[in-house]
Amino acid sequence: MSDNLHVNLNCKEPKLDVPTTHSKPNKRWRLAFATIYCARVLHSLLNEKKNGSKLPVAAPSFDVFNVKPDAFSRIDQTTLTEIVKEKNVDLLLEFGGVESVADALETDIKNGISGAVDDVALRQEAFGSNTYKRPPAKSLFHFVVEAFKDLTVFILLFCATLSLGFGIKEHGLKEGWYDGGSIFVAVILVVSVSAVSNFRQNRQFEKLSKVSNNIKVDVFRNGRRQQISIFEIVVGDVVGLKIGDQVPADGLFLDGHSLQVDESSMTGESDHVEVNSSHNPFLFSGTKVADGYAQMLVTSVGMNTTWGQMMSTISRDTNEQTPLQARLNKLTSSIGKVGMAVAFLVLVVSLVRYFTGNTEDENGNREFIGSNIKAVDMVHSMVTIIAAAFTILAVAIPKGLLLAVTLILTYSMKRMMADQAMVRKLSACETMGSATTICTGKTGTLTLNQMKVTKIWLGQEPIEVSSSISTNLLNLIQQGVALNTTGSVYKASSGSSKFEFSGSPTEKAILSWAVLELDMDMEILKQNCTILHVEAFNSEKKRSGVSIRSKADNTIHVHWKGAAEMILAMCSRYYDASGSMKDMDDDERMIFEQIIQGMAASSLRCIAFAHTQIPGEEHEIGVGLQNLKEHSLTLIGLVGIKDPCRPGVRKAVEDCQCAGVNVKMITGDNVFTARAMATECGILRPDQDMTSEGRR
Ligand SMILES: Nc1ncnc2c1ncn2[C@@H]1O[C@H](COP(=O)(O)OP(=O)(O)OP(=O)(O)O)[C@@H](O)[C@H]1O
Numbered sequence: 001m002s003d004n005l006h007v008n009l010n011c012k013e014p015k016l017d018v019p020t021t022h023s024k025p026n027k028r029w030r031l032a033f034a035t036i037y038c039a040r041v042l043h044s045l046l047n048e049k050k051n052g053s054k055l056p057v058a059a060p061s062f063d064v065f066n067v068k069p070d071a072f073s074r075i076d077q078t079t080l081t082e083i084v085k086e087k088n089v090d091l092l093l094e095f096g097g098v099e100s101v102a103d104a105l106e107t108d109i110k111n112g113i114s115g116a117v118d119d120v121a122l123r124q125e126a127f128g129s130n131t132y133k134r135p136p137a138k139s140l141f142h143f144v145v146e147a148f149k150d151l152t153v154f155i156l157l158f159c160a161t162l163s164l165g166f167g168i169k170e171h172g173l174k175e176g177w178y179d180g181g182s183i184f185v186a187v188i189l190v191v192s193v194s195a196v197s198n199f200r201q202n203r204q205f206e207k208l209s210k211v212s213n214n215i216k217v218d219v220f221r222n223g224r225r226q227q228i229s230i231f232e233i234v235v236g237d238v239v240g241l242k243i244g245d246q247v248p249a250d251g252l253f254l255d256g257h258s259l260q261v262d263e264s265s266m267t268g269e270s271d272h273v274e275v276n277s278s279h280n281p282f283l284f285s286g287t288k289v290a291d292g293y294a295q296m297l298v299t300s301v302g303m304n305t306t307w308g309q310m311m312s313t314i315s316r317d318t319n320e321q322t323p324l325q326a327r328l329n330k331l332t333s334s335i336g337k338v339g340m341a342v343a344f345l346v347l348v349v350s351l352v353r354y355f356t357g358n359t360e361d362e363n364g365n366r367e368f369i370g371s372n373i374k375a376v377d378m379v380h381s382m383v384t385i386i387a388a389a390f391t392i393l394a395v396a397i398p399k400g401l402l403l404a405v406t407l408i409l410t411y412s413m414k415r416m417m418a419d420q421a422m423v424r425k426l427s428a429c430e431t432m433g434s435a436t437t438i439c440t441g442k443t444g445t446l447t448l449n450q451m452k453v454t455k456i457w458l459g460q461e462p463i464e465v466s467s468s469i470s471t472n473l474l475n476l477i478q479q480g481v482a483l484n485t486t487g488s489v490y491k492a493s494s495g496s497s498k499f500e501f502s503g504s505p506t507e508k509a510i511l512s513w514a515v516l517e518l519d520m521d522m523e524i525l526k527q528n529c530t531i532l533h534v535e536a537f538n539s540e541k542k543r544s545g546v547s548i549r550s551k552a553d554n555t556i557h558v559h560w561k562g563a564a565e566m567i568l569a570m571c572s573r574y575y576d577a578s579g580s581m582k583d584m585d586d587d588e589r590m591i592f593e594q595i596i597q598g599m600a601a602s603s604l605r606c607i608a609f610a611h612t613q614i615p616g617e618e619h620e621i622g623v624g625l626q627n628l629k630e631h632s633l634t635l636i637g638l639v640g641i642k643d644p645c646r647p648g649v650r651k652a653v654e655d656c657q658c659a660g661v662n663v664k665m666i667t668g669d670n671v672f673t674a675r676a677m678a679t680e681c682g683i684l685r686p687d688q689d690m691t692s693e694g695r696r
């Protein structure tokens with residue numbers, strides 16, 4: 001606390017920088033200020049009395065206080081960490097539960113933190129920011145040392161030294177340095193090129209991992225659901241989690257349904273852990289949401305999380321070799337070994353020839369003449385022989401080959417980066433080069449990911465104007481859309497009628513259709529019902545369901561929404577266009593199937609809504625609480641969602657096919673939608689049949 005208090009003794013100006021609001025901490029500051037001020041006045045009085053002067057009259061001297069309100073005084077990081085990291089339920093209860101923690105962090109459970117700049121800054125100051133300390137980046141010097149640590153470089157250096165020495169000895173300084181010097185130059189060239197290219201590759205990698213780690217996270221700030229960078233998350237934030245998301249920080253479960261978390265990255269356990277408010281409300285950064293959805297309250301960020309501590313100790317080595325480099329290295333060392341053998345053989349043969357007197361000097365005289373030979377001549381001959389052997393060795397090692405490959409790969413990586421293709425590893429370029437098949441997702445990759453409801457069928461009639469929908473159907477659709485969703489709608493309170501939709505593309509499309517065309521008010525619908533049980537969407541079941549209790553008449557309803565063929569199979573009745581319920585016989589089921597196929601064939605994603613009301617007595621025995629009724633439902637209607645093909649996809653697919661690369665599309669969508677889309681993108685020719693393993 002004392003850090004926040006700056007007493008300026010010299011300032012005579014009557015100025016008080018104490019906040020004037022009367023919140024609890026501020027009151028305390030005012031009290032502290034008054035006490036200190038009184039003490040100082042008394043003290044000065046005492047002093048002046050001692051000095052024999054009169055009592056001071058008017059204009060007392062004020063001191064400047066730069067007092068910050070003491071935020072988050074009710075909880076500190078240690079307590080938060082203790083609760084979450086240790087999974088300490090008792091401590092949490094002692095504190096008063098998740099709500100009390102949120103309260104102490106000045107977070108509104110529904111609307112999140114205010115998100116104002118100073119609020120965020122205050123939180124960052126108090127609890128840190130969500131960034132991890134990384135091991136320091138390696139310097140160029142490190143890579144130079146690494147490059148020198150190569151056996152071939154050592155041998156070359158050795159050869160160069162010997163060659164230089166012998167050369168100078170034999171031919172004098174002026175001409176004798178050529179051989180050795182050129183090997184030195186080659187070594188320096190090799191070392192500097194590989195050090196610089198490794199260094200740059202490493203730096204590139206650091207930069208890229210910064211980009212790819214910067215994932216977007218859904219948070220609620222000031223009641224608005226928005227996407228912010230994971231690094232901007234602060235303690236107190238309310239984060240929205242859905243299936244497939246990575247938990248961005250440590251925290252507590254606030255609200256949600258059937259949340260299952262994959263903690264294998266932390267614990268190694270492959271089983272999914274259920275997270276709920278009663279038994280296990282703890283969420284850890286780095287884990288993944290395997291099922292369900294939830295809102296979490298962030299309690300620790302960055303280095304205060306377990307994940308942060310783990311990350312700071314791991315350094316990734318980027319110097320691994322590509323498969324080609326590894327094979328070339330092997331080849332180089334084999335060649336080197338052969339070179340060494342040959343050099344050794346040459347050395348032995350030359351020595352034998354020399355000592356047996358079979359060699360002659362430039363003048364045709366025998367070089368070795370027994371014990372009469374001059375020592376200088378003999379050393380000279382030895383030097384020539386050894387130098388020849390080392391020259392063979394130096395020449396035999398194909399250092400340039402590796403260098404050339406590294407250079408080519410680095411160059412191709414740079415070119416791919418220029419095309420906005422992220423290359424984390426050199427080996428990826430090589431692997432990409434040998435790819436024969438590309439498997440691509442549909443939504444967002446081949447399509448624009450701008451889904452829009454373009455077709456509506458109620459009963460067996462297409463609906464053109466949504467105003468013609470009968471009231472009871474309209475109510476059911478609105479209920480089904482608003483309550484059975486993981487997306488959300490935000491309307492800016494300040495007059496402008498612009499809505500913001502968030503959630504998965506499919507959810508966004510349905511929500512914006514319901515809000516903009518059916519005048520749905522999500523808030524009111526949510527207030528009128530209590531959600532009893534939720535079955536979250538997953539790609540396997542292709543549907544999501546919810547059971548609700550209407551507050552008006554206490555009736556229980558189950559709503560389902562999902563892939564049309566899945567939902568149709570669960571229905572035994574349907575509402576016709578006028579809103580009256582009818583039984584669905586086999587013929588009518590066929591008609592519905594044809595409607596779905598027809599929509600799919602025009603590359604629409606087909607979503608169906610179904611509903612049933614649970615009679616009171618059934619609900620008494622627990623139907624709709626643990627699992628939702630999933631048969632004998634009534635079909636409400638079908639919507640077709642259009643997601644246009646990305647421009648340029650056809651050309652890209654064509655280019656791939658010309659290069660001999662097979663393109664396959666992977667999607668969870670209806671077979672007919674998939675077929676229509678694939679044909680539109682040029683993956684499938686109109687006359688071509690889909691392979692059976694292509695179906696799911
Ligand atoms: N939020 C949702 N609620 C209900 N049903 C959905 C939802 N999202 C998708 N579906 C249905 O489930 C099916 C599978 O969706 P999913 O998102 O798993 O497909 P995918 O494998 O990701 O394929 P794609 O790449 O085309 O999106 C969709 O065809 C759609 O009919």
Ligand SMILES: [Ca+2]
Nearest residue numbers: 443504539668
């Ligand atoms: Ca999808």
